[in-house]
Structures are given as C-alpha cells and as structure tokens.
Amino acid sequence: KSSTNGTANGYTVALNGGENPKGNPGEMAFIYFDASDAGNPIVTAYGYSGVPGFNSYKDGSDAAGTQAPDQIATSLGANNPFGNISYEVDASGNAVMVFSMDASVIMDHSPLYPDANTEWTGISFEETFGIWLHPQTGVQTDYDADGYLTDWNYTEQSWFDSSYSVAETCIIDPTCSLATVEFGAEQSDITGSQTALSMNGITVSIAEASSNSSVLTWLTTADVGSGIGIGASGSGSKVYGDNEALAVNFADNANTVTITIAEIGSNNFGTGIDYLVYLVDANGNTRTVDMEAQMPDYDADGVVPFTVNVTDIPGYTDGELISQIDLSSEIDSSLGRTSFLLGDVSATSPCDVDIHDEFAYTVTDADGDTSSANLTITTGGDEFTATAANDTFVLSEDGVDTIYGFDDGDSLDFSNILNGYDPLTDALSDFVSISENGDDAVVQVNTDGQGGDFQTVAVITGAPDLDLDDLTNSGNIIA
Numbered sequence: 001k002s003s004t005n006g007t008a009n010g011y012t013v014a015l016n017g018g019e020n021p022k023g024n025p026g027e028m029a030f031i032y033f034d035a036s037d038a039g040n041p042i043v044t045a046y047g048y049s050g051v052p053g054f055n056s057y058k059d060g061s062d063a064a065g066t067q068a069p070d071q072i073a074t075s076l077g078a079n080n081p082f083g084n085i086s087y088e089v090d091a092s093g094n095a096v097m098v099f100s101m102d103a104s105v106i107m108d109h110s111p112l113y114p115d116a117n118t119e120w121t122g123i124s125f126e127e128t129f130g131i132w133l134h135p136q137t138g139v140q141t142d143y144d145a146d147g148y149l150t151d152w153n154y155t156e157q158s159w160f161d162s163s164y165s166v167a168e169t170c171i172i173d174p175t176c177s178l179a180t181v182e183f184g185a186e187q188s189d190i191t192g193s194q195t196a197l198s199m200n201g202i203t204v205s206i207a208e209a210s211s212n213s214s215v216l217t218w219l220t221t222a223d224v225g226s227g228i229g230i231g232a233s234g235s236g237s238k239v240y241g242d243n244e245a246l247a248v249n250f251a252d253n254a255n256t257v258t259i260t261i262a263e264i265g266s267n268n269f270g271t272g273i274d275y276l277v278y279l280v281d282a283n284g285n286t287r288t289v290d291m292e293a294q295m296p297d298y299d300a301d302g303v304v305p306f307t308v309n310v311t312d313i314p315g316y317t318d319g320e321l322i323s324q325i326d327l328s329s330e331i332d333s334s335l336g337r338t339s340f341l342l343g344d345v346s347a348t349s350p351c352d353v354d355i356h357d358e359f360a361y362t363v364t365d366a367d368g369d370t371s372s373a374n375l376t377i378t379t380g381g382d383e384f385t386a387t388a389a390n391d392t393f394v395l396s397e398d399g400v401d402t403i404y405g406f407d408d409g410d411s412l413d414f415s416n417i418l419n420g421y422d423p424l425t426d427a428l429s430d431f432v433s434i435s436e437n438g439d440d441a442v443v444q445v446n447t448d449g450q451g452g453d454f455q456t457v458a459v460i461t462g463a464p465d466l467d468l469d470d471l472t473n474s475g476n477i478i479a
Helices: 468-473
Strands: 010-016 029-034 042-047 071-074 082-089 095-101 128-137 140-143 149-153 160-166 178-181 196-199 202-208 215-220 226-231 245-254 256-264 273-280 286-293 304-309 321-328 340-348 355-364 370-379 383-385 392-394 401-404 411-413 432-437 440-445 455-460
Touching: 029 149, 042 082, 202 215, 202 321, 202 340, 226 256, 245 256, 245 340, 256 321, 321 340, 432 468
Parallel strands: 383 401, 392 411, 401 455
Antiparallel strands: 010 029, 010 128, 029 042, 042 071, 082 095, 128 160, 140 149, 178 340, 196 202, 202 245, 215 226, 226 340, 245 321, 256 304, 256 340, 273 286, 273 321, 355 370, 432 440, 440 455
C-alpha cells in the first residue's frame, strides 16, 4: 500500500518454521527484493546474521566487528536460481513484488557462520511459520561485480513480524515425475516391423538407418545381453551399420536420464558410445551437444548403465532440459564403429507445480499509519493435503493436481484459470464441472465457457459426492 512517503519499492524477508525469525544467526536465509529500478528488479539472498536490521548483506555474523557476508545467490549471477521477477503497482496502489526460485539452492547452502545449537532451515516451514517481513519505500542500492549488494538504503519502512502463524495450505511429499521403460525386459515389446516404440512417455525410434537395416529388432545374444537393435525385417542385429543411431525422446523434457546398454561389442570395451543430447530452454531455444559415454567391461549381469545430468553438459545454462538423446554406432575412437543393444531407459522431469499459501497481514509504519494486504508464497509440488483449518486450493491449467482430505469449509479457487467469467451474467457450470469417478471427484474447467472443451485440472480423493452447486451456495468456490 502507499505510505506517507510513497509506494514500497523493495522489501526484506526471513522465514522459518515457528518463532519470529529475528535474532537467530546461522539458521535461515535473508532475502532482499530491490525494485529501485522498477523495470529491472533484483533479488539477492544471504545467510541471516541474527542482528536486527538489514545489514546481513554486508556483515554475516552477530560477533563483534564486521565479518564477510554469507552470500548465497543473486539474480545477477551466472548461476541465478531466481525467475519470474516482477514489480508493478496495481490500480489500488498496492506494490506487487513477485519472484520464483529453485529453493534447493538455499536449502542446500552450508552457512558460513553456523550455530552449534541450531540447524540450517533456509526458508522452509510446514504447518506453522515465523516471518519477518519489512516493505520499504525509497529503496536505493549498489552492487559489486558479482551481483551482490554493497549498499541498501530506504526512506521509510513498515513491518509484519509474526510467530507460529498457521499455514492455510501445506504440501505433502512433493515429487518430480519419473518415467521408466524396461525395453530390455520383454521380447514382445518388439513385434512386426516397427520403426518406433513408445512406452510411459519415452519413445525409441530409428534416428538413422543403414542401407540394409531399417526397422527396430529384438536380439537375444549368445553372450549376456538382450535388447533393441536395428536390422532388416525378420532378422535381428545390434546397432552397428554405417551411421546407425537410435533416438530416445522424452514427452516430458528431462533433467536426468539413465540409459542401460544391454550389450556392447567386446572389441569396444573401454572405448565408448557417442551420443547427441538435444537441449531446450524455457524460451524454446534449442541446441545439440556431442557427448561420449565410456563403457567399462561387463559385469555378470551384462548391463552397463550411464546417467546424463543436464547440469553436467558443457555450456549448460539455467532452465535447459533434455528433449532427446541419440545413441550412435559412430565413435571417435580408432575403431570407427561400435555395436550395442539398448536396454532400459529412465528419466526424471523437474517439478512444475504451484503450491500456494496466502495470508492477510497489517503493517504499521513509524508514524502509526496502518495498511492491510495479502502475502502469497508459492513453491513447488502437485499433491495437496488439507489441514484442520479451512483450506483454499488454487488451481491452474499446468497439470492435474491431486487433493487429499478435502472437507467442509475448504474452497477451490479458479480465478487464475477462467477467462471472462462474470458471476452476474454467466452460468458457472459453463466454466466448471465436478463429476464423480469411483471414490473421487474430478474437477474440470472450460476456461472461456464456450462449447464443451473441458479439461481436468484436479482430482479430489475420497469425495465422490462433491457438488458444484453446493460449493457455490456455501461460498467455497472462488472464480
């Protein structure tokens, strides 16, 4: 809200799982949001020094004197974990300051000045939280060459300091998607003359065939390995012919891929298999990197897995993911070609979800002026469990959420999805559908209310009798 000296253009915040975060060194992160340049806001994070005030950026400890700051991350750095940074003033004069982040960067941080009696909690909280939030006006800053603060000044501040506040929505067991295909397990995977095979979002196809081999084949060898190769129809062969290559494509772009080579020619032990990695970033930009996996001698089971982590690929930039890997018979060694069979493939994809927590607060400035607003915290995960309190589940079109424990008093928020819905003139049933599916309720939306193009956005477990009209009449639908 606007204060006596204008609208906030920055804030500092520390979070923990209970008590007021003030006064606990070596325990949590201290985050600065700088919108002194409204068009280019900057976020930095430091280990909190435990000293009341805003000097953690320049003094990392509560010990006497001045110690080097415990710098964790900056949006100006090469390994920037922050994204979606924005600042705007809405029609009511509220300053809206937003950012997202890879929280693991903070959670995995080792504090420069640890407290022997307190473990590092970073920014984590569960059912309750403590917060030290100070919006400020007239923020002015300077940064060093590495993108960290060297100066932070402000004209006026308000504050919201709280202990053991109850989080209205909490996440249980956030997991990333894992796709695994045991292509090497069943000969029946390959039937007839196929050029591609898809299972569980992973597709193996022929990226390049030789003149006399044009289909996927299953080969059970006299040695130890059995798996997929490339051959002529009706015959079995390893991937071997001139320039032959298998493409492994991922429906969900992956950050980690593990490929098992079921068998490699004995003359290729210790050499390797060349493979191409196809990368795509958040803006749709693509690039290809030529790599090589070293193959050791076989163990008794005849399997040789190797793992590709996207962050280990030369030239990796934040946000890149793996869309495809091509395994090639051409290698850079003096042998020129290698022979191999493809076994199993597994891939993990990053969490891409919204966990939403919102609570109201009132701040008071130095002159006694007060202003109320809402603070929203968004992290990651796609499975939600209701608490004993009245919970609000904010739904999106990004995947299908699973909600457990939905009860009387809980609400569904569709406001981020529906386009043009007017409660005075439109029928909500044109936009939202809740239907029974066994023991569950399936929630679908038609974002523009036109036609019958509904898509599933959530499954509410154990609530088959959930009814849209009842929820609307009780005030538990937000649209």
